[in-house]
Amino acid sequence: MEASQRTDAAAAKPQDPSPAAKEPKPAAKNTHRPGDLPGQKASPVEQHKKPILEISDLTKKFGDFSAVNGVDLTVYEGEIFALLGSSGCGKSTLLRMLAGFETPTSGSILLEGRNIVDIPPYKRTINMMFQSYALFPNMNVRQNIAFGLKQEHLKKSVIDERVDKMLKLVHMESFVDRKPYQLSGGQRQRVALARSLAKEPRLLLLDEPMGALDKKLREQMRLELVDIINTVGVTCIMVTHDQEEAMTMADRIAIMDRGEFVQIGGPREIYENPNCRFSAEFIGSVNLFDCTLISSDQKHSLIHTDDFPSPIELGHDLDLADGMPLTIALRPEKVYISKVPDEETGGSNCCEGDVENIAYLGDISIYYVRLPSGRLVASTLPNVDRFKTGLPIWDDHVYLSWDPESCIALTI
Amino acid sequence: MPISALNATQALIRRKLNAGPRRRRKAELLLTRREVTWRERLVILVPYLWMILFFLMPFLIIFKISLSVTEIAIPPYSPIVTFEDGAMQIILHLENYTFIFTDEDGTYMKSYLKSLEVASFSTLLCLFIGYPIAWALSKCRPATRNIMFMLLIMPSWTSFVVRIYAWMALLKKDGLINDVLMALGIIDSPIHMLQTDFAVYVGIVYCYLPYMVLPLFTALLKVDYTLIEAAYDLGARPVKTFFSVLVPQTRSGIIAGSMLVFIPALGEYVIPELLGGKGSILIGRILWQEFFNNRDWPLASAVAIVMLTILAIPIVIFFKSQRKKAEAA
Amino acid sequence: MMKGFLKHHGASNIAKAVILLLALIFLYTPIMTLVVYSFNESKMVTIWTTFSLHWYNVLVHDSAIISALCMSLTIAVMAASASVIIGTMAAFVMVRVRQFAGESAFMLFMTAPMVLPEVITGLALLLLYVTLGDFIPVFADRGIIAIWVAHVTFCSAYATVVIRSRFIELDTSVEEAAKDLGAGPLKVFFAIMLPSLMPAEVAAFLLSFTMSMDDLVITSFIAGPESTTLPMLIFSSIRRGLSPEINALAAIIIFVASIGTFIGWLSMVRKQKRIAADVAKAQAEAKRERESSMLGGLRG
Structure with missing residues (x-):
């Protein structure tokens, strides 16, 4: 990735999005152009939205091993972006760097223009929904959702109001007094989502959002999750190894392999126009x-x-x-x-x-x-x-x- | 950030990575090691300092005092470092150690050997009695297991001295055991049981059995019984299967349990004192006598240091097994 | 047993029952005899005359025993409290920090006090106190504080083991979630980790308390002439010969310990049952949810 391209991406203005600059590898030449076909989601990129997250030359090394290797990415306001890859490709490390649980070896993460690399996780305006949901076992549903708000020392009435709003959003009003172990998988996921949305984060991170659910429930929850995210209008980055999940939920997908992006694009673009053998083989069969x-x-x-x-x-x-x-x-x-x-x-x-x-x-x-x-x-x-x-x-x-x-x- | 130092460290780690599998694992851990924050440092410091001050320091002092001789003074031993006319003198007495090894009666050597014998034999006894109990417990249905577990553990929550006292009452000449045996006509005159080695063994097994059963039980719960089925399926006899499949799988429990019995039993004082006779002069009793009766602190210290040396190997074995357990988790 | 270690039924079941029965007889005969004879009227410990609470009466009026008991209780509560705090810190270090300079030595210090023969630990601590006594008067008179320090030293090793085994089971992502939602490190520990550790903290407290109450050898070494704990008193009394008063005391100790263990066990079993029931309920709900989602999926 050349430096000039990086600065292009970083300086991309709302009226001048340059999706080509974000692609780490040049796409193979062919005449297939994505059109207004069903399944081709309206990418916010094309709607000239403003970038919310700009990652440049981000690297994370564990000793000699590069988990994430000089990655550049721009995510636009309001889109659902999926990081797709097999286990060990570095997608989780990237997500954990965004959340603040890992410190990058080098590179920068700009959230609305501000570098957040040195900010501890508890001071970032980014919230995460964990794969295991990580609900606090000693707190009931209400306390779980209110936890983040309490850290901001808001007034009790404000907290209660916000929690009620969240409970309504995820349809969990009748479960407020339950402890996490008294909930089913799907209910836990809703609570986890409500908890991470309660603080109205600028960016929502989803780590394998369906990973803890069984297959049947997954399909239903995918659409429900997208619905809720769209209602709130939060920008969202998800990590998944399930291509079907990425295709149905995300506006844009980045395929990752060995710590680098292989291809970035809409679901249809990636399926119909893979830019290399890896992409073609990774999504669907070929x-x-x-x-x-x-x-x-x-x-x-x-x-x-x-x-x-x-x-x-x-x-x-x-x-x-x-x-x-x-x-x-x-x-x-x-x-x-x-x-x-x-x-x-x-x-x-x-x-x-x-x-x-x-x-x-x-x-x-x-x-x-x-x-x-x-x-x-x-x-x-x-x-x-x-x-x-x-x-x-x-x-x-x-x-x-x-x-x-x-x-x-x-x-x- | 000293980059060169970092590079050098990484080169070292890389070299270690090329070493054997065990070292490799250690090196891998080093690579993923993260920085220790100042808050964590503070948390490390409190228990660390406590143990250095009240656990490590005492042993250094014991060692120092074992190199002096007894004196009628307060404290009752000779100083190692003295200042006289501006000259510093360091006098290290090795008499205590030479005395332990070359004493004419051989009291010390004999009691060390006796202690080793009693500790080893009690460990084996505990293992032979504890293994079936742990096995039976692990094979119970969970509800029964809960109750049985509580019942087996309950006596060890009562006072140690009280438990020994209870055995004194049972083993006495006119105690319950002799009464019952006489009433049944099995014996004509009471057997002399209290103040014998037999009583010491009974006492040690009674008090230390839970320490053996607990780790064995934990290990047995984790046993993969399909391996035993596989062994049977491949034609191994029960005895063969027991030693070649079950024992290796419960090795960690056997080691931990044996060490938990052997190490404290070696220095046991109360049990031989109350249940043992004149013959049961174990090293714990010698140390106690030197200290309390003869007030020979340096000799008592030397006795303790020799005992520690004997225990070094079992303690290391125990420590390693504990660490393995911690790492596996 | 050899034959039966595979099968669940038949001969193996009988073997299991026999083994456990024998173990219980071995463990309980001495204790039960002791309790029975504590109700004996006679001064002779081994000859039964009539039932009486005489020795209990003598016991409660024995001021030496009462004051020794008070001392033991004070030390035990103090030692258990401190051990739980140190144990929690040590467990945190072992499970969460894991690697730091001097980590092997740390592990050794936190495990060795459990196994080391008490005579050695006792002697070593006494010699330390004598040395320190020149500078710090607390150690010179070897009173309650000195005994407390000694008890904390070996009890915290036990506390560490108990708390660590629970600590290992904690889900790190729950802690990360709390951080993610804006809680600082201290808040994470007290609001998130500590409640989950609570059962282990209680168990560690009880274990340390018992260990401290029970310790004889180490305390005998370090205790000054004015400090006599309950085990020391019982020991010196036993050395003088069997006494029905000690029987009564022993019976009370056994009674209290059994009740304590039983309550602890009962609350644990109850909690397990409650959680199991709740989980079963949630699973049933999940099944219904799944079924309705399938129907909904087809209809919608």
Whole structure:
């Protein structure tokens, strides 16, 4: 990351947001531009909101090991931002630095323009909802929510009023006298949320917000949590290892790996336009093919891969010298599978093979097709037909095809 | 911030990381170590200073006094450092130690050996009696276990002297045990039990048994019984399984329990004094006599220092097992 | 036992019952005999005549015993209070600070007093007091303060062990949450950690109290001629021979200790039961919540 880009990001004014400057790695060239498609959330970035949190060149080392390595990030007012990554990628360390539980080795964290690195956690206007919820076991629901307000030495009437407001917000009015162990997981989460919102923080941190809930409850609580956060209008940074959670809840997502950001963008952008192999493989499943570029003109690119007999054809140019290696990523749901050859393809963007395995998942099935080259390709089909007439079965010889627009060319 | 010092430390830690697995773990801990705040320093200081002043210091003083000789004075021992005509004299007497080892009657050596014998044998007794109890307790249903646990612990909350006193009444010539045995016709005349080694063993086992049962019980609760099933499944006999699966898994409990019995038993004074006879001259009694009856403080100190030397190894073993437990948590 | 350490039923159950029964007989016979004979009228300790409370009457009018008891109680309360404070600090250091210069020595100092033979500790402390007595008069007359210091030294080691085992279970994120909500370090300790530590603090207090009440050897070494604690009095009396008065005293001690243990145990079991019931209730609610959420999800 160059210094000039950093200062750009730090100095980004409300009318001049520069999302490109925040991306640590240049995105691979392709023509897919995110449009107003369903699932593409209206990013506050595009709505010209003002930045609330600016992190620059933030590093945390534990001895030789860099948990967070020179990270830059700008979060805008009112957005829900997700840090997504597998365990040990540094996302929790980053969050704990924001909360003040870890001291950065170097770099700065600006909250509304003020560097908060040296401010202890109990003086920051940032509140956190912990993964285990960390409710105070010796206090009841009301006392838990009031705890933060009491530290500010507010008047009792003010505290009571605010606590009542919070209880109403999370629908916990009838549980005020319960102790944490008398609550269910979902109720605990609501109390934890109310407690962290009671002080009206400038920034709310969520550490694996659904981590302590079981699967069924999770799906319901996700939407409820987003609702509450939107009602309050607080800016929110969440940490999660669950991509589904990040995709449904967040306006923007940062994928983290080994202490660095791999890609930052809206859920749709990240899924449809991954900028590297790691992103493509991390979110959803993907078929990746090692290829070389045969030729590229303004409207077409021809790509060779050992896996298919015919070349892959793209509907746009690639900023790459002929003969250079690249990776083509193809999502399984974008690979059409058919028992009869597709007439329209005209020789490119198709191949044939035998069904080797079928994973039946209920709503969809994943077909693993073995190509003559030995390569296994995954393709998914929705199980719309109740008695699966006409769907391929084991050992069927099938024809695979895809649209040129479905291929994503990756250079890293 | 002295960067070079930091780099040097890190280089050292890196080198340690390349060392064996145990050292490696220590080095890893060092790496994640954070700065100790001044508040924490204050919290460390209070117990630390207390223990240095009232635990470490006394032992230094004991050692110092063991190197002087008894005198009719207040305090009743010779000073080590004297000033005479502007010259400082340091006189270290080793007589006490040579006396302990070369005494003609061999009283001291004999009593050290006797103490070792009694302590070791009582430890084994406690282990053999305590292991089944701990096992039975750990296998009870939780509700029963709670009650049994309380019942087993309750006697040790009553006074130590009272418990010894109770045994004196039982073991006497006209005590309850002899009465019952005579009434049943098992014996014709009362057995002499009080003031024998037997009585000492009974007393030690009775008083120290809870210290053995507790750590064993904690260890047995954590045992993974599927390993025993696996051992059976693979054809190991019960006895073999016991020694090759259960004993290793409860090793920490066995060590902690044994040390908790052995170390204090070695210096036990009250039990041999009240229950033991003339033959039960254990080192605790010798020390007491030298101090209270003969008022020979330097010799008593030397006796204590030798005893501490003997105990150094068991104390280190105990300390290490405690630390392991703390680190595992 | 060898055969039965796996199975829950049959022979193993019988073995279990027999072992525990034998253990209880071994532990309780001496104590029970003692209590029974304390109600004996005769001056002879071992020959039963008639039931009487005579020796209890003698006991309560024995001013030496009463004053020794008062002294022991005073020291025990003071020693237990101080031990709990030092124990809490030491446990905090061991669990939360963990690594600092001289940490091994710290650990050794906090564990060794538990196992060291009492004769050594007693002698060592006495020699310290004699040395310190030249400068500090409190140690020279070896009264109640000197005994208190000695008792705190070994009781705090026990207190540390008890409090530490609870300290380890504390959830650090709860403390972080309190900090996050604006509580400073002291506030975090007193408002958040201490309430959770309370059961251990009480247990540590009771253990230290008992240890202090019970100590004979160390106290005998350091106590000056004017200071006699209850165990010292009992010991010197026993050395002179068995006495029914001591039986009565012992019976009272046993009674008080048993009642104390029983109440402590009962309150612990009650609390466990209450928590278990509440947790079960919350789980049932959670199940209902989940079911309704599924329905709601389908309807909505």
